[in-house]
Amino acid sequence: MSYQADVVIVGAGVVGLAIASEVAREGREVYLLEKNETFGQEQSSRNSEVIHAGIYYERDSLKAKLCLEGGSLLYQLCEKNGIAYRKCGKIIVATNDVEAEELEKLYRRGRDNGVPLKMLSRREMGQLEPNMRGVAAFLSPTTGIVDSYALMRYFLGKARGNGAQIAYKTKVIGIEKVLGGYEVIVEDLSGGFSFMTRVLINCAGLYSDQVAEMAGINIDEANYKLHWCKGEYYSVSGGKNKLINRLLYPVPVGTISVGVHICFDVNWRMRLGPLFYYVNEISYQVDDSRKEAFLESSIMKAVPFIEPSDLEPETSGIMAKRLGAEGGFLDFIIRHEHDHGLPGFINLVGMESPALTSSPAIARYISHLLDEILES
Ligand SMILES: Cc1cc2nc3c(=O)[nH]c(=O)nc-3n(C[C@H](O)[C@H](O)[C@H](O)COP(=O)(O)OP(=O)(O)OC[C@H]3O[C@@H](n4cnc5c(N)ncnc54)[C@H](O)[C@@H]3O)c2cc1C
Known part of the structure; x- marks a missing residue:
């Protein structure tokens, strides 16, 4: 030595x-x-490249504090140093009344964390995203994407x-x-x-x-102790990326993730994912075996213009998660x-x-x- x-x-x-x-x-x-x-x-x-606004995390947690501060620093440093990004915003959409109740809770949690959010009327939903379907939604204008x-x-x-x-x-x-x-x-x-x-x-x-x-x-x-959680993505073709103007997320169900969502990269390439499940080994291979689960995901109800034939298995990432006593994160x-x-x-x-x-x-x-x- x-x-x-x-x-x-x-x-x-x-x-x-x-x-x-x-x-x-x-x-x-x-x-x-x-x-x-x-x-x-x-x-x-191997991720969604989303600049999160800080909606989902417990108040005063490190995740909430560092996400809010990090997001704002990230926008500044991207702007200053020519790193590609888009402050495109995101909509979280409920597709039935049960989800709408959870949406309300999520909205309050985000607001409590100090995240600027706007609950949308039906008319505003139609104006912002004419091709989206849903019963209730809110807008997070500070969510964006970055070239990681x-x-x-x-x-x-x-x-x-x-x-x-x-x-x-x-x-x-x-x-x-x-x-x-x-x-x-x-x-x-x-x-x-x-x-x-x-x-x-x-x-x-x-x-x-x-x-x-x-x-x-x-x-x-x-x-x-960490548990490896694999998230798979499908690419969405057929010019469907032109039908949506911002990231679209479902109301999260359970605790494994924020839910399969519609994400874009900075070139507006559209993807659906990640669909998460636990694994014991590292393999990034993806096949078509989980297509049914993708098609049944809540977000698909909000984007009926996406046909099963638009979807192709694309890529995956593996996340390191700690688990709480009840499986919560x-x-x-x-x-x-x-x-x-x-x-x-x-x-x-x-x-x-x-x-x-x-x-x-x-x-x-x-x-x-x-x-x-x-x-x-
Ligand atoms: C599917 C998916 C979607 C996600 N989406 C988002 C998102 O939209 N927005 C967001 O903010 N976050 C997202 N994340 C989370 C984000 O990607 C991670 O939190 C972040 O990349 C973690 O970075 P890291 O540097 O800690 O880990 P890593 O990127 O995993 O880097 C760790 C490095 O350590 C090296 N290493 C490990 N062991 C050793 C060793 N013994 N000796 C030397 N080197 C070692 C590894 O090779 C690796 O390069 C997502 C993650 C996944 C998997």
């Missing part, structure tokens, strides 16, 4: 990249270690510009607490080596529970683990949606935490 770093970040997804871009500076040795050949190959490049690859490239450039070093094909396989920091053991093309860092930041996405465990945290007791874990006997070790676990949206705010949050640790 010969080399000494100030900060090591594990994982070059959007969260690790955003953090590296924020914490790197002259006189600070910052390293970003990534097991894949390049950045952003996992959750961060361009965003990550921006964070990477800024991190490098500020002096961070990035090592690809470098997998963290062990962490030892040593005097004054951590010995990080890595596997790379040369075989492997280890080095010392004062601060270690775990942004390992789907594997962040495993990285926490490497440092000696009991992930069952701490409730850090929990908040992000963003924690300095000094009370687990691990000063200088920061965990980011369960960084599911809306972590893409929240990434610039998460980076600021970590930067403050890091300053406190390095100054103490």
